Amino acid sequence: MTNDALQKIVIVGGGTSGWMTAAALAKIVGTQHCAIELVESDQIGTVGVGEATLPHLRAFIQRLGIDESTFMRTTNATYKTGIEFSNWGDKGEAYIHPFGDYGEPIGGIDFHHYWLRLRELGDATPICDYSLPVKASQASKFDYPSADTSTLASTFGYAYHLDASAFAKYLRTYCEKLGVVRTEGKVEHVATCEHSGNITSVTLENGHTIKGDLFIDCSGFRGLLIEQTLKSGYQDWSHWLPCDRAVAIPCKSNGDITPYTRAIAHDAGWRWRIPLQHRTGNGVIYCSKYMQADEAEQLLRDNLEGEPLGDANHIQFTTGRRNQFWSKNCIAIGLSAGFLEPLESTSIHLIQLAIMKLVEFFPYKNINNVLRDEYNRSMGLEFETLRDFLVLHYTATRREDSPFWQYCKHMVKPAALTHKMALFEQTGRVSPYTEGLFLKPSWIAVYLGQGMLPKSYDTRVEQLDLEKLANHFIGIKQAVAQTVQSMPDHTDSIAKYCMAKEGEYTAPPATSNLYGQTS
Ligand SMILES: Cc1cc2nc3c(=O)[nH]c(=O)nc-3n(C[C@H](O)[C@H](O)[C@H](O)COP(=O)(O)OP(=O)(O)OC[C@H]3O[C@@H](n4cnc5c(N)ncnc54)[C@H](O)[C@@H]3O)c2cc1C
Known part of the structure; x- marks a missing residue:
């Protein structure tokens, strides 16, 4: 970045985090003076999960000026007033x-x-x-x-259960109307300035280069910019949050559309149930030290309430956070920033929080190192306090x-x-x-x-x-x-x-993806 005003923001990644970030920046910062370009790769796809939210998302939707009813119809959303935990304190017990x-x-x-x-x-x-x-x-x-x-x-x-693919798709339309440019392609090379270490451009597989002043890494677990390029480093918290695998399969709904998420503990982790209007989201979270992938998938299939609507989506992760969320002229938002596991539906909230802090500290001209440090400090604290709350669920048990x-x-x-x-x-x-x-x-x-x-x-x-x-x-x-x-x-x-109309839902069913370890 030079002393001139910021002219171009490049967002790498078009999952929930990429499109939420693009939407907020387009709405709040605007695209008239500062162009926003989002790059996403159809070949790589998104993580394909993330459907239970927290009440704070309502404020985000309102800030974007989106009508709640339209948003809920488009994402096949249901209302959520809490989470039911079964078998956590002891087998056979449940609380909300x-x-x-x-x-x-x-x-x-x-x-x-x-x-x-x-x-x-x-x-x-x-x-x-x-x-x-x-x-x-x-x-x-x-x-x-x-x-x-x-x-x-x-x-x-209250919060929402929503279809994550439909949400990203909806936000994409919203962003494009506000002037965000979407480019499809796989980033193959990231260039940095040899003096400042700042990222200067990304180059796609087809040779097209996109230059920018500020880069947002929404590339998911791989952390293409923040880790693979800037080597931020990762704090591994799996000794406190030992689950490191998930398998997800959406299925036909049995009609029991509860206004709460279910988190049912099993012998080596837990299982979720997220009721949407048109289907039910299901997944098993487990610790690979104590359960194999085929056992987890079988456990999931045994508990599906209706016909499966997609392939099993197997995902690996390492709970923890980046050492730095904001490094040089790059800010990691979403899974690229860290992952705490979905027990309390906190990831989309962390995305929202990161976006709002970025807006508050937005570097319209130069990046102020003190603000960058404050961003890193406060996001670090959010991750740590959340981590402790999640660890409580595992350790306060008989x-x-x-x-x-x-x-x-x-x-x-x-x-x-x-x-x-x-x-x-x-x-x-x-x-x-x-x-x-x-x-x-x-x-x-x-x-x-x-x-x-x-x-x-x-x-x-x-x-x-x-x-x-x-x-x-x-x-x-x-x-x-x-x-x-x-x-x-x-x-x-x-x-x-907010009943979805026939034919309104067009997002494709979840497919398996190319995800690997986070660090
Ligand atoms: C098992 C599981 C369950 C979850 N459940 C919940 C939940 O209930 N509630 C909740 O709030 N959160 C949940 N989450 C988290 C939630 O899914 C994520 O926070 C959310 O989907 C955001 O992901 P993302 O956009 O950061 O990454 P992704 O969805 O992985 O998107 C990454 C994007 O980067 C692009 N990309 C990657 N590499 C390149 C490249 N080289 N070139 C171009 N583009 C590239 C991809 O194409 C994609 O568009 C869950 C996560 C997991 C793993």
Whole structure:
């Protein structure tokens, strides 16, 4: 880059990360003064998974000015109010991690402390009975949250299950309308400046060279620019998150379109179920040390609820992150930046976060090294806090029924997580990270959901009159039950707001791809 204004952004990769990045930059930075060109290779294809999202995606869609109903119809999306985890704390147990609270704090003290007190006195009501999103999810009900924040009906958020190929395709049309140039071809060579080390151009298989000032690496696990060219380095976290393989097969829906993702633990990992309008996404995540690819595929096939709609897509990965997400004039977004595994549907969120930070720190002229360092620091923290939250799912378990679970239960945890878990176990207190995605309610959901009951609670709750407290809890439980009863079925809400029209869905079924190890 020179001292002149930035003139050209080159995005390598046209998966979810490439098109989300192109869409946001085209909308927010604009293509009038700074051209945006995206290169993608049909020969290589995309990873072909990534269909469960977090509520933050709604803000992204809104920021792009996209109408939600159109977006949902086009991507065959369904509503998502949480994730159901089965067999994690112990075999046969299940809980929902909702996008919402388990009750309001009382007098500044978290709700679960009062619940723990009542429990100690013999009240066996599960805490989920006080959560609207959990009870609504279990009843397969969905309605838009109320805008009136004084009501129970406002106490939850929602996200989407969506068809990732249709999403990328939709964004491509959006981007091209805003002036983004799409070039098809496989990048074979990446040139750098011998003085600055900056990337100067990429050259395609057919000899065509594309020059640029800023390069965004959305090339997936391979990290074509950030790793293969700039050698950022990779922090391997597989000792904490040991699953390193996945196999996915979409299938015909059995009609049970739940407003939640399912994550069902098995002997060497877990399995997902993501219900879309027109089909169901399924996959098995596993640790190759404890399960073979054919066993994993068989496990998946044995549990398909309908006819398979594509070949088995086998994927390898190494959980971890790049040492630097932004190096020289290159920013890695998406799988090229790192991968934590899809247990809490966080990857698309990390893409969104990276894009928003890039927009905030956008180098309209020169790259400011301090801003680049801040970008790397804050993205690093996001990855680390998320990692700890995911590790919690594996290690807060009573399962020891297979070598995989024995390893997980007894692994040496990240230090910050060890402290947080001890704090909760001994005192019921949740120490949230000051930065990072998952807030107190999420930690409480997983701690309690996986059977980590604190030995004590905040004794200040004893100041509240017991009868009043018990009545207050009965009132919440009844209000939750009544609100759930008055809500429409999830499928009725889809039919009312966002039902895909016949023939509208045109994305091809998932095919196998060429993916290999990340580092
Ligand atoms: C098993 C699994 C399940 C997942 N589930 C979820 C989920 O439920 N929710 C969620 O949020 N995320 C999920 N993810 C993550 C999600 O799939 C990715 O974050 C998302 O798809 C973005 O991928 P990407 O665009 O970075 O990479 P890819 O989809 O791999 O796209 C890479 C792009 O780069 C291009 N490319 C590569 N090399 C070259 C080259 N040499 N020349 C030209 N172009 C090139 C390819 O053609 C492609 O267009 C999951 C991931 C895995 C592995």
